[in-house]
Amino acid sequence: MTEFCSTTGVSHHLEQIIKNADDKLIIVSPYLQINERLKDLIQDKDRMKIDIRVIYGKNDLKPEENNWLKSLNSIRTNFCKNLHAKCYLNDKEALITSMNMYRYSEVHNNEMGIYVSKDSDPKLYSDIYDEAKRLIRYSEEDINSNDKSTSDVFKKQSNTKNNSNKSDNGYCIRCGDSISLNPMYPYCKKCFSTWKKKGDENIEESACHICGKSNKSNISKAKPTCYNCYKKYKDTYEFPLG
Template sequence: MSKFLTGKDLDDAICDIIWDTERTLLIVSPYIKLDDYFKKLFDKHENNPKIHLILVFGKNERAVKKSLSKADFDYFKKFLNVSIIYVPNLHAKYYGNEKKGVITSINLYDYSFINNIEFGVFREQSIMDNFTKSADKDAWDKCIDIAETNDVVFIKRPVFENKKMIINLGKSYVKSDILFDSTDKFYGYRRKRNEEDKRLSDFPDELELGSVFSERPARESEKRKQNDFGYCIRSGEKIKFNPKQPMSRNSWKIWNEYGNEDFPENYCHKTGKKSNGKTSMRKPIL
């Protein structure tokens, strides 16, 4: 059941979401500024590779440090399993973990928590949420979609060693590797020419000890095509190339009424060729 919160109740709910996270902590906030209290909450998870911290921030495209200072950005880089994404037109705010979430007006900004009048709608998940729709689940899904379709700034992933013996002993954490870091692009340095944007889908959730993370190389002509455009798998119209969102806005609105990722579609997202039902949201490219 959803609850309207404001004042200290809203403050406590957001702090509990950060503190109680066990698997995924999703924070969407255009402006982020941490005081010592917030850092103490986050510090609980500093050495836990099982928690994936997904941080989405935005605004101030010409001066990103006004939205997230370099000091706070460097603070988040110390976590063992973290994704930082930048969205220039972000205005929404959301805080959630695997158990609960808040759709709210408040930024993760110390001044806002202390001085502003802010509202939020809080919901704690239940077993029934697996069978019914809820505003919080829709908010979570939308925020994940935003994270997956915008520029990655920083990615660090945990490396595990699998204990392969007669019996399965699971896996143990070894270290964390930085897979992507475009700090210079966002904090005052000139962007390199032809530098490619990266998305969350370009990176694994974790690494196995001994493996080497690498992307399959593509020809320059193929890179240009992917960076320029693709095709809506339902209507065939030209859109931005993005396998995570291979539909035009209008087509997606119709598809989203049922959300069947295996529903057969009409076109290949990459080439625009007719697919005769062999493409889908799950498999948009022939």
């Protein structure tokens, strides 16, 4: 179902998107000042250890909001310069809207939006999800998000984004050749060029990026490792959403 929403409809679907999140929740809002009802729902998803991403565009977060975000364990926050988009999605549905996740907007502003169900319009949902992931890649992750120590975050960033640790060897998930270990970029140059022609993040590949073992039915760019390696290293390296 694709549905036009007025202000009340936007508020309703935003709450439902948070409540219905089973695997992931992405919040894209330039301004953040979250009401208590939505905070309770997000905290419940945090307790369930769902992957939560918050992308915001104003770096003057109020101390109260900043401290609350840091108190959550499963949430990662990203600052995106020049962000103006407002988008909320989980693994089954998405909402594109004019409304920030901001208390004043919910109460005083006239808003509108478009609600999209993945089942009824998978192509539109996929386009929204892909753009949300692009914003995550484009934005800058807060080093203090998730209440991790600076050293833990630096370790994660150096292993994944800079690949400065040359002793970390991984495997190309398509041909199995040895490459730098980085789950966000699990192909050698040749295989990445081949993959890019189709660009399907869920196409089946041949080898786990970390251990190199063949596990074709479960490996893809979206999920580049076997379950055992993901479970072992999920707090050490950054993994794609999916």
